Amino acid sequence: MTVTQILQSEMTAIAISKPGGPDVLKPEIMAVPKPAVGEVLIKVVAAGVNRPDIIQRKGLYPAPPGASPLPGLEVSGIVVALGDGVEPEWMGRSICALTNGGGYAEFCVAPVGQCLSVPESLTMEEAAALPETLFTVWSNLFNRGFAREDETVLIHGGTSGIGTMAIKLGKLFGVNVIVTCGSDQKCIAAKTIGADHAINYKTQDFVEEIKKITGGQGVEIVLDMVAGDYVARNLNCLKEDGRHVTIAVQGGVNATLNMAQIMMKRLTLTGSTLRPQSADRKALLGDEIYRYVWPDVEAGKLKPVMDEVFAFRDAAKAHAHMEAGNHIGKIVLTMG
Known part of the structure; x- marks a missing residue:
């Protein structure tokens, strides 16, 4: 594993303390994850909030084997470490990623095949709202x-x-x-x-x-x-x-x-449901999106519809907002 200088070994994450309502989302201190073969470590800037996060919080959608138990299926951020087999040019790149969970945290890992570089046409909050949908x-x-x-x-x-x-x-x-x-x-x-x-x-x-x-x-x-x-x-x-x-x-x-x-x-x-599919299958989807859709994203022709951006610490409020059903478009958490 190739690692850049990470100034901390621990991070704050928003964990599901027990199945229940939005109030069960609690900040916890835990170890920064290490990228496995074919993965990158991302310093998270923003994370999308999705309906599966709600269902997982209620205890009705457990994480697949080997996936992070933390909610958060999409993020944007900066690549700060590379697992074995990842090309070195990914280091330091601003990316958005479809994750296997773990997005509600300061750091998150994702397979490199599920990552896309963030073009100048998008803010990092907009980029975090793209991968899952x-x-x-x-x-x-x-x-x-x-x-x-x-x-x-x-x-x-x-x-x-x-x-x-x-x-x-x-x-x-x-x-x-x-x-x-x-x-x-x-x-x-x-x-x-x-x-x-x-x-x-x-x-x-x-x-x-x-x-x-x-x-x-x-x-x-x-x-x-x-x-x-x-x-x-x-x-x-x-x-x-x-x-x-x-x-x-x-x-x-x-x-x-x-x-x-x-x-x-x-x-x-x-x-279909996306989360349980293999990394190889998701990488194929990522490649198709890169070839057929990403040029329009880079040109500013495709952007997510943004509803509201919440501070990371207000994840419970973001969940309550989604469950109220009045939102139009994407809800995002930001570390800023």
Whole structure:
């Protein structure tokens, strides 16, 4: 392992003291982690807050074997140490990274294949808000959903971090975007971000609205983070050969399906969750993002939608803010 001069062997991290509400997030002093083979050590500048952090804090989403038990799946910062096998030019680089956990800390490790250099077009807070949503949307909308130019996608949770990234990335690649949101205000915000249509699911039947918008044709893809009883309704929104991609199960893990409908319309049902996937798989995603998306990030054409930045010590407030459900875009913690 190659190490630059780190002035401390211990760090402050925000740990989950026990399963529960936001107040269980507590600062703890612990050892600075050491990068393993193929990893870098990052001095964290900012960390994104994501729904899986909330679920982990509640005790419902344990860290995979070998991963840090600390929350935090994405960070930005400066590379201060290299594990064996990492090219020396990474040292001192400003990067953002998809982590395997541990982002709520002064220092964090990440596989180098999950790191991307931060261009001048982004602040470090914006950079910290990119990896989790960008890897997730790219993997599911394009790799699994096979989204193509001029196709139409229905995205649930249109003003969430995932939803806003899906709008922006979809429009960047010429996809028509319809979203659902929980208020008229959020519908307006989603259209301002770039959605072609926004449906208030609390006052409108999104299945009927999809029929109206598409002239009865339906959409090619549904990107769904609700699951539960939404799945059967989503299938009614799909045209023949449509693709249904599940990325979260906020509405429940069980769904009742009409298998004859799936056969007759030749539908594809798929989905994924990012964190348990192998480092090799995530590195492949990182390489695709670097080649196909990062040039637009560098040119300033793609930035995350930012909601609010909280101080590192206020992680509990950041979680409470996310759970209140009024945010639009990404919530970030900053060490500054």
